[in-house]
Amino acid sequence: MSRFLRTCLTALATGLVLTTVAAASDREAGAAVFRKCQACHAVGEGAQNRVGPQLNDLFGRTAGGLEDYRYSPAMVKAGEDGLVWNEESLAAYLASPRGVVKGTKMAFAGLKAEADRDNVLAYLATFSSAEAPAAEAETPEPAEAETAQAEMAQPEPAPAAAAPAAPEGAAAGDGLVLRLGREATAEEVAAWDIDIRPDGLGLPDGRGTVADGMFIYDDNCAACHGDFGEGIGRWPVLAGGQGTLTHDRPNKTVGSYWPYLSTVYDYVRRTMPFGNARSLSDDEVYALTAYILYLNDIVVDEDFELSKDTFATIEMPNEPNFKDDDRPEEAHYARDEPCMTDCIAGKAEIKMHAAVLDVTPEDTGDNEAPAVGIE
Numbered sequence: 001m002s003r004f005l006r007t008c009l010t011a012l013a014t015g016l017v018l019t020t021v022a023a024a025s026d027r028e029a030g031a032a033v034f035r036k037c038q039a040c041h042a043v044g045e046g047a048q049n050r051v052g053p054q055l056n057d058l059f060g061r062t063a064g065g066l067e068d069y070r071y072s073p074a075m076v077k078a079g080e081d082g083l084v085w086n087e088e089s090l091a092a093y094l095a096s097p098r099g100v101v102k103g104t105k106m107a108f109a110g111l112k113a114e115a116d117r118d119n120v121l122a123y124l125a126t127f128s129s130a131e132a133p134a135a136e137a138e139t140p141e142p143a144e145a146e147t148a149q150a151e152m153a154q155p156e157p158a159p160a161a162a163a164p165a166a167p168e169g170a171a172a173g174d175g176l177v178l179r180l181g182r183e184a185t186a187e188e189v190a191a192w193d194i195d196i197r198p199d200g201l202g203l204p205d206g207r208g209t210v211a212d213g214m215f216i217y218d219d220n221c222a223a224c225h226g227d228f229g230e231g232i233g234r235w236p237v238l239a240g241g242q243g244t245l246t247h248d249r250p251n252k253t254v255g256s257y258w259p260y261l262s263t264v265y266d267y268v269r270r271t272m273p274f275g276n277a278r279s280l281s282d283d284e285v286y287a288l289t290a291y292i293l294y295l296n297d298i299v300v301d302e303d304f305e306l307s308k309d310t311f312a313t314i315e316m317p318n319e320p321n322f323k324d325d326d327r328p329e330e331a332h333y334a335r336d337e338p339c340m341t342d343c344i345a346g347k348a349e350i351k352m353h354a355a356v357l358d359v360t361p362e363d364t365g366d367n368e369a370p371a372v373g374i375e
């Protein structure tokens with residue numbers, strides 16, 4: 001057993017309980033540090049396992065102790081050997097994850113600064129009932145989240161009971177009423193309606209420079225995509241590959257392949273960082289998009305600021321190789337004005353349910369990262 005583990009065990013055996021009530025400033029600073037973890041970990045109301053396990057009630061948890069998360073054998077072993085997460089063991093683990101749990105699959109180099117470790121632990125403690133009860137009352141999220149959930153839980157109209165009746169005399173499935181779900185709220189539609197056209201239509205207000213983007217990228221993206229967009233392990237490559245499209249194994253990246261910048265903005269805003277989608281502000285997405293252009297040598301000036309106004313000045317190198325689909329057999333597209341509403345006449349009919357069709361693989365709890373870690 002390592003000396004470190006023994007120390008932790010001794011601490012437990014003597015019943016030493018560390019009760020740290022973190023100061024608000026520590027927690028705020030900790031929330032900022034936690035952004036480094038967010039790509040892989042969730043915490044707070046409703047937190048789910050992502051690439052890494054959720055971190056609610058972490059203090060007092062046996063290492064590798066969540067039932068519904070697939071840990072590395074090394075983490076399971078550490079727990080069996082008696083490693084329990086407390087302030088001391090967490091501080092050591094965060095300083096050097098692999099120093100403490102050799103063979104952990106947490107692909108994270110560690111937090112070098114002691115202040116960062118202390119602060120992030122103060123922050124995490126606010127989501128742990130074991131160690132910081134006094135802080136709980138001050139945590140703002142739950143109340144808000146509960147209200148939001150309460151609203152969500154009241155579908156209007158309630159599915160079967162209150163669904164609008166089909167017009168009198170109409171056969172089931174006739175007309176527009178499918179008796180599925182409920183009407184989307186204005187907020188839900190607004191949250192969904194965020195597409196951006198190649199010409200920039202639909203872009204939000206905001207701005208961000210290459211230089212801003214570099215910091216945001218290093219904190220939120222580099223762990224998977226590499227410092228220069230080269231990709232860590234098998235995570236996708238974001239930069240380079242120019243001139244390889246005709247090779248046997250083309251290197252398709254934003255720079256070498258993507259035809260429109262709007263797709264980069266939209267994709268990052270909708271889906272990244274992986275596991276924590278929709279967590280970035282519009283300004284941050286502008287900055288990241290600018291930085292990805294910079295990584296691809298499409299812009300060269302670190303002061304370049306991307307916004308609605310400068311968006312149209314960018315041309316993606318591979319755009320000319322993309323052509324409109326004008327094949328006559330694609331009837332919806334081949335006309336001058338593509339059909340956007342009521343394109344198929346007649347009855348609406350439910351032919352199959354996704355759950356029956358089984359298109360969505362079941363969540364087996366196998367959250368293993370496809371990549372090998374950073375050493």
Ligand code: HEC
Binds near residue numbers: 052058090108223
């Ligand atoms: C690149 C993804 C990644 C990042 C970034 C990351 N982690 Fe992890 N973390 C993981 C994975 C994966 C595991 C599971 C490790 C294992 O099973 O060996 C883990 C495990 C843990 C555990 C053990 C939990 C348990 O249930 O035993 C703690 C604590 C933890 N991480 C805290 C953090 C904190 C705090 C940060 C930020 C400072 C962080 N991690 C950053 C992926 C990550």
Ligand code: HEC
Binds near residue numbers: 040236274
């Ligand atoms: C935990 C790992 C992880 C982190 C962190 C992450 N990504 Fe990704 N990224 C992925 C994965 C996985 C894909 C591919 C997803 C797919 O194909 O379904 C991807 C795809 C992308 C793509 C598209 C690449 C292509 O050519 O298809 C872009 C652009 C991108 N990420 C940008 C970002 C940005 C910007 C950030 C930081 C805000 C970020 N990613 C953070 C894992 C990550």
